Amino acid sequence: MKNPYEVLGVAHNATEEQIKEAYKELAKKYHPDKFVNNPLSDLAAEKMQEINWAYAELTKNKGSYSSSSQNSRYANFNQVRELINQNRIMEAHNALNAMAVRNAEWHYLMGIVMQRKGWYDMAYQHFTTACNSDPYNEEYSRAKSAMDARRTSYTGQSFNQGYPVGGGCSTCDMCQSLICADCCCECLGGDLISCC
Amino acid sequence: MFGYVNIYKDELKIKDYNTYRAYYCGLCKMLGKKHNQLVRLALNYDLTFLAVITDSLSNEPCDISRQGCLRKLGKRQTVKNAHGLEFAADMNVLLAYYKLKDDIRDSHSLKALVSVFPFWVRYLGIRKRHKKICDVTSTSLMRLSFLEDTECDIIDKAANEFAVILEAMFKEVNPVLEKFGYMLGRIIYIMDALDDMDEDYKKSRYNPAVLQYGYKGEFTEEIKSKMTDILYFSLGELSTEYENLDIKKNKAIIDNIIYLGLRAKCDIINERNNKK
Numbered sequence: 001m002k003n004p005y006e007v008l009g010v011a012h013n014a015t016e017e018q019i020k021e022a023y024k025e026l027a028k029k030y031h032p033d034k035f036v037n038n039p040l041s042d043l044a045a046e047k048m049q050e051i052n053w054a055y056a057e058l059t060k061n062k063g064s065y066s067s068s069s070q071n072s073r074y075a076n077f078n079q080v081r082e083l084i085n086q087n088r089i090m091e092a093h094n095a096l097n098a099m100a101v102r103n104a105e106w107h108y109l110m111g112i113v114m115q116r117k118g119w120y121d122m123a124y125q126h127f128t129t130a131c132n133s134d135p136y137n138e139e140y141s142r143a144k145s146a147m148d149a150r151r152t153s154y155t156g157q158s159f160n161q162g163y164p165v166g167g168g169c170s171t172c173d174m175c176q177s178l179i180c181a182d183c184c185c186e187c188l189g190g191d192l193i194s195c196c
Numbered sequence: 197m198f199g200y201v202n203i204y205k206d207e208l209k210i211k212d213y214n215t216y217r218a219y220y221c222g223l224c225k226m227l228g229k230k231h232n233q234l235v236r237l238a239l240n241y242d243l244t245f246l247a248v249i250t251d252s253l254s255n256e257p258c259d260i261s262r263q264g265c266l267r268k269l270g271k272r273q274t275v276k277n278a279h280g281l282e283f284a285a286d287m288n289v290l291l292a293y294y295k296l297k298d299d300i301r302d303s304h305s306l307k308a309l310v311s312v313f314p315f316w317v318r319y320l321g322i323r324k325r326h327k328k329i330c331d332v333t334s335t336s337l338m339r340l341s342f343l344e345d346t347e348c349d350i351i352d353k354a355a356n357e358f359a360v361i362l363e364a365m366f367k368e369v370n371p372v373l374e375k376f377g378y379m380l381g382r383i384i385y386i387m388d389a390l391d392d393m394d395e396d397y398k399k400s401r402y403n404p405a406v407l408q409y410g411y412k413g414e415f416t417e418e419i420k421s422k423m424t425d426i427l428y429f430s431l432g433e434l435s436t437e438y439e440n441l442d443i444k445k446n447k448a449i450i451d452n453i454i455y456l457g458l459r460a461k462c463d464i465i466n467e468r469n470n471k472k
Contacts, residue, residue, distance in 0.1 A: 002349055002407075039335045040342050047346050118359065118378055119352035120433050121426045151432035158455040162207040 004054035016059065023055040049097065077105050084109070089116045104133035108140045115143075123147070197295060200387045201242040201380070203449065204456030212448045214273055218260045219251075220244045222275030225263060226285040234314035238292035242384070243284045245453060250280030250369045252446045280369070286322045287329075287365055293319045294333060302401075332364040349407035351386060351426065358385040376441060379434040383458065386430055390423050391465045415469050423469070427462040434458075 005012055008022040030048045035041040083092040093113045099106060111126035127144040134140060159165055178193065185192040203216055223244050227236045251258065258278065262271040275281065293315035299308035323330045340357040348354055359381035366377025389405040396403035397411055405411070409419045438454050 002347075040339060043339060043342050043346075114352070117356070118382060118433070119356065120429045122350065122352045124425070124429060147429060147432075150436050151428050154428070154432040154435045154455070157435065158459050161451060161455045163204070163456050163459060
């Protein structure tokens with residue numbers, strides 16, 4: 001996660017004026033108006049959100065920008081769940097991004113959105129955060145466990161197909177082990193392998 | 197980008213290995229026949245996999261016969277007339293062309309500049325035959341460029357752009373392969389990014405893994421653990437998609453690649469990085 005200074009490309013000891021200048025430069029570059037009917041428009045919009053967030057953090061002036069407010073009418077999680085059920089994943093993603101409150105449920109729903117998009121690393125991170133914030137919630141634990149299960153299932157299948165785990169066991173390993181076992185046995189008065 | 201999708205030879209039966217090699221030789225022949233002799237140099241196992249899986253969805257037996265080979269001097273078992281080979285040959289040239297363009301743009305490689313011409317001449321025809329895939333590919337590469345310029349530090353986000361390219365390719369083969377193609381593209385990108393972490397960091401080249409993990413030249417336990425996680429989760433999800441497919445032939449080869457080959461490659465990447 002980048003810090004706001006990195007996002008705006010300013011030093012940690014930058015003045016307010018420098019921060020403002022940097023913000024203006026970046027806002028000019030990534031303003032949505034420059035990306036109308038452009039395949040990069042969604043990426044540019046996300047970048048703009050990031051720049052706005054960074055500027056707000058550094059100036060602690062939350063009134064100086066408006067978030068992508070066309071989606072803020074989806075104010076609650078139930079509506080987001082509905083969007084997910086209808087497979088309207090992009091809208092669900094935008095709705096979650098527009099929310100200010102980022103609690104366990106937010107992370108869980110974001111995890112579901114990420115999972116549907118195939119962004120499994122992010123999905124797992126969100127599920128983990130949701131479970132850590134609300135450890136007794138079964139819905140969140142189930143989602144996280146399901147991902148763990150698919151990973152375990154894969155390594156299990158791989159092992160069944162012959163993937164050598166722990167370096168495998170060669171004939172040399174077996175012979176070595178038998179000789180050692182025989183020596184130990186003889187020290188204790190027995191004899192495992194009579195010809196050695 | 198290339199070289200991650202391959203078999204785990206030790207656990208493949210000889211008859212299956214021979215079939216796999218026959219596809220590889222078949223793809224080489226097809227590149228020469230359909231395109232030109234120079235693009236055969238871009239032959240790789242990743243696109244051989246595309247040919248194998250394309251063919252695997254049909255019950256038609258493989259047409260394998262002995263054909264001459266210039267490189268190995270002699271005759272080798274080669275797959276002929278497989279539907280998958282023509283498409284794989286086109287995609288091989290397409291991806292190699294884009295890779296060379298990328299090298300010219302990013303590292304101003306003279307070698308790439310000299311090599312690109314035979315690919316470019318064939319690209320023009322491929323563009324006509326597979327306009328949708330070419331459009332998706334050029335858009336995705338443009339988006340990847342944007343993410344590079346804006347120093348995107350989310351691996352999933354960058355991987356997505358490469359994944360949609362393979363998604364489009366596999367969808368063209370058969371719509372049932374769409375999601376599988378996406379997962380495969382994703383994992384290839386991630387493996388490539390993780391593999392190049394140290395080198396990209398030292399050469400100040402863009403790498404989303406370096407940014408996401410805050411890599412500063414040392415593979416800490418935390419970073420190593422996260423790398424294993426992302427690789428193995430992606431493998432798990434890929435295999436879930438794979439299990440939904442109805443594979444009619446060459447299943448042993450594909451199983452080997454999915455459950456053993458890819459995993460072995462992931463472990464090599466982890467071990468290589470652990471030694472640094």
